[in-house]
Amino acid sequence: MKQIILWSLLILPYASLLLLKMDTVRRYMPVALFMTVIHTLAYQAAYHYGWWKESGSSLFGWDKVIPIPWVYGAYLVIVIWVFRFTFRKFWMYLTVNILLDGGFMYIVYPIWQRMGLVSSESTLPTIAIVAMMISFAIIIYLYQLWQDEVFKQPKVKRNS
Structure with a gap:
């Protein structure tokens, strides 16, 4: 059952992108990939410094440091959806992120711990992890x- 949940977290979120226009996916995919890089680095640092371990979320045997299903699946897609509805509305974006990150760490994560999907080994308080997520x-x-700004279409000058 655990493997089914983990594979679902990796694959199923991508199906939701079919509900978006491809221009929207194309617009926000770079920021989602950037967040994936940031999370990958954060998990590497956490592993190195002993902040936490994610031993329960391995799909392949070699992915002991980073929870592949979450970081490269569900979370990447969630970033696209959050930007789709909140970008250019900073306070709404920040509020949604605080609610999602806090909800994840205080509600979803403990449930996943009981299911054995993630470990409970952490040296950081939960609020510190939430603060890290908000700063990301x-x-x-x-x-x-x-x-x-970089990819704005240049305005074409018309001669009268």
């Missing part, structure tokens, strides 16, 4: 602002 959210928001 602010970083990627700034990245998307920059990304939108």
Whole structure:
């Protein structure tokens, strides 16, 4: 059952992207991939410094450091959806991220721990992890602002 849940977390979220216009997916995929890189680095640091371990979420045997189903599946897609509905509305974006990150760490994560999907080994208080997640959210928001500016279509001058 655990493997079915983990594979579902990796694959099923991508099906929800079919509900979006491809322009929207194309617009927000870079920020979602950037967040994936940030999370990958954070999990590497957590492993190195002993902040937490994610031993229960392995799909392949070699993915003991980073929970592949979550980081490369569900979370990547969630970033796209959150940006779709909240980008350019910073306070709404921040509120949604606080609610999602807090809800995940205080409600979903403990349930996943009881199911054996994630470990409960952590040296950081939950609030510190939530704060880290919120700071990542602010970083990627700034990245998307920059990304939108860089890829703005230049205005074509018309001769009268």
